[in-house]
Amino acid sequence: MALAAPSLTPAQEVYKSVDAQGHVVYSDRGATKTAPKTSLHVEPGNPAEAARIAKEQSELKAAELERSLQQAADDKNKATADHKRQVACQNARNRYFQLKDLNRIFRRDAAGNRVYYSDSEADAMREQAGKAMVAACGN
Helix, strand or coil: CCCCCCCCCCCEEEEEEECCCCCEEEECCCCCCCCCEEEECCCCCCHHHHHHHHHHHHHHHHHHHHHHHHHHHHHHHHHHHHHHHHHHHHHHHHHHHHHHHCCCCEEECCCCCEEECCHHHHHHHHHHHHHHHHHHHCC
């Protein structure tokens, strides 16, 4: 029967004091030379519980690491998408102002000669570039 009962550890004597903030402090040294000792019974830890807690903590750390890696990947993807939107906006803006500033808009034919667009075609191209700029940049 004695073997089946959990082993009890003897009580340990420690000093109990209260610090300036009102926190109770237990120590193996007294705050003063005349500080009274207090008996404190310490129960041994449960190895199964300690193993469970250690496993739980390692799982939490792994989950936190996974979350932080996912957050970093999401941040990188967002930064890449933001940069692509900025580049697209700048390109659309450059194209619009290029067409807006030109009096005559042309293209090159197979022989390398300039073929000019009519005024209505040029206006349609400018309007299309303006819409593209608004779509890429907003307002």
